[in-house]
Amino acid sequence: MSTLLIRNGRLLDPASRVDRVADLLVVGGRIRAIGTDLPAPEGAAVIDATGKVVAPGFIDVHVHLRVPGQEYKEDMRTGTAAAVRGGFVGVVCMPNTRPVVDSAPLVSYLVDLAAREGLCRVWPTGAITKGSKGEELAEIGEMYEAGACAITDDGRPVDRAETMRQAMIYASQFDLPVMDHCEDKSLSGSGCMHEGRVSSALGLKGIPSASEEVHVARNILLALETGARVHIQHLSSRRSVDLVRWGKALGARVTAEATPHHFTLTDQAVADMAYSTNTKMNPPLREEADRQAILEGIADGTIDVIATDHAPHHIDEKDVEYPLAAFGITGLETAVGLALDRLVRPGVISLEQLILLMSTRPAQLIRRTPPALTEGAEADITILDLDRTWTVRAEEMASKSKNSPFIGWTLTGAPHATVVGGRLRMLEMKVIAE
Ligand SMILES: NC(=O)N[C@@H](CC(=O)O)C(=O)O
Ligand SMILES: [Zn+2]
Numbered sequence: 001m002s003t004l005l006i007r008n009g010r011l012l013d014p015a016s017r018v019d020r021v022a023d024l025l026v027v028g029g030r031i032r033a034i035g036t037d038l039p040a041p042e043g044a045a046v047i048d049a050t051g052k053v054v055a056p057g058f059i060d061v062h063v064h065l066r067v068p069g070q071e072y073k074e075d076m077r078t079g080t081a082a083a084v085r086g087g088f089v090g091v092v093c094m095p096n097t098r099p100v101v102d103s104a105p106l107v108s109y110l111v112d113l114a115a116r117e118g119l120c121r122v123w124p125t126g127a128i129t130k131g132s133k134g135e136e137l138a139e140i141g142e143m144y145e146a147g148a149c150a151i152t153d154d155g156r157p158v159d160r161a162e163t164m165r166q167a168m169i170y171a172s173q174f175d176l177p178v179m180d181h182c183e184d185k186s187l188s189g190s191g192c193m194h195e196g197r198v199s200s201a202l203g204l205k206g207i208p209s210a211s212e213e214v215h216v217a218r219n220i221l222l223a224l225e226t227g228a229r230v231h232i233q234h235l236s237s238r239r240s241v242d243l244v245r246w247g248k249a250l251g252a253r254v255t256a257e258a259t260p261h262h263f264t265l266t267d268q269a270v271a272d273m274a275y276s277t278n279t280k281m282n283p284p285l286r287e288e289a290d291r292q293a294i295l296e297g298i299a300d301g302t303i304d305v306i307a308t309d310h311a312p313h314h315i316d317e318k319d320v321e322y323p324l325a326a327f328g329i330t331g332l333e334t335a336v337g338l339a340l341d342r343l344v345r346p347g348v349i350s351l352e353q354l355i356l357l358m359s360t361r362p363a364q365l366i367r368r369t370p371p372a373l374t375e376g377a378e379a380d381i382t383i384l385d386l387d388r389t390w391t392v393r394a395e396e397m398a399s400k401s402k403n404s405p406f407i408g409w410t411l412t413g414a415p416h417a418t419v420v421g422g423r424l425r426m427l428e429m430k431v432i433a434e
């Protein structure tokens with residue numbers, strides 16, 4: 001196991017009440033010592049973190065790794081490479097693969113594959129229903145035993161309230177969170193962007209905000225009734241934020257995530273980017289009032305975590321007319337830059353809040369010990385460079401797919417290094433595979 005000395009960084013871990021400039025020594029995958037002027041042991045790799053922020057490792061709870069079955073979009077190696085390049089020490093992967101991850105052997109397969117080929121930690125989720133068809137419940141208990149950290153039918157909603165209620169009752173036996181893609185298909189129909197002024201002007205079929213909100217409200221009511229933990233995935237509308245705030249006030253065990261694209265862009269991007277299909281995703285980019293409500297929800301704690309919904313697609317699935325294009329955009333390699341540039345720099349949130357949103361609370365959501373900057377803790381560390389100004393370039397991306405609306409954007413603030421279980425996996429935005 002390697003030895004790593006991170007020198008002179010600002011160690012910032014609000015959950016452990018750490019905020020000091022110090023050295024941090026990693027030995028054998030754990031934080032061995034924190035102090036000033038620590039000597040570098042023989043053979044230790046040294047990272048100069050002067051002027052940088054050393055944070056507990058960031059975790060993304062919403063990632064599509066596309067394994068098994070769609071390795072032409074992404075695979076275990078490229079998806080986790082994109083994660084570490086983006087500053088993440090771990091990802092939660094979605095089960096909408098081919099086949100759908102709806103049984104214990106498939107969960108075990110992913111755990112094993114991640115151990116062999118992954119560059120970061122990978123926590124699989126299992127489907128709520130068999131084949132994510134919304135009919136029969138999957139073997140939730142067995143998937144939990146095999147290592148599933150949550151259940152979700154992401155990519156598809158759970159149509160029937162009764163099915164969702166049964167899933168919640170079952171999952172709560174294991175204290176497993178039920179993550180839900182909230183969408184009423186009878187309302188979203190064949191829409192391809194947010195329903196509003198812009199969709200009317202462009203003549204594209206819209207997806208009303210109510211399509212999401214109806215399921216958010218339903219889930220909160222069912223969580224109140226069953227006592228289960230429900231997590232609202234990729235929340236996009238202002239009333240969804242209101243509903244989560246209301247649910248929390250009533251004592252529901254509800255958590256929510258928002259994506260960088262929903263706190264950065266609006267439906268106007270569809271017009272401004274000349275119908276670029278990299279503005280097409282589920283749920284769609286909504287209006288400025290929605291974006292503002294998401295910023296408020298992030299700032300006041302209504303929204304618990306920032307997650308990317310990294311959804312790689314092949315160019316052939318995106319380079320088609322807008323209504324025909326696949327839903328989804330990549331996000332792992334731009335999330336930290338966008339969060340620093342759009343949330344922390346303008347003062348929407350503090351750096352401490354960002355660390356809670358991207359490290360501590362994501363770990364708590366999936367019932368894992370949060371990464372911490374304390375002696376003896378596992379060395380899962382993200383180092384941030386708040387001053388670096390950089391341009392997002394497709395050719396530098398580690399992901400197999402390049403379907404990002406942020407290509408060409410210039411951001412200030414970047415992930416500087418990623419340490420996973422004591423191993424340096426990224427430095428200065430370059431992936432270190434071995
Ligand atoms: N977000 C998306 O637009 N697409 C996701 C599915 C999903 O997250 O619902 C995908 O798997 O491509
Ligand atoms: Zn979804």
Ligand SMILES: [Zn+2]
Nearest residue numbers: 094154155309
């Ligand atoms: Zn998703």
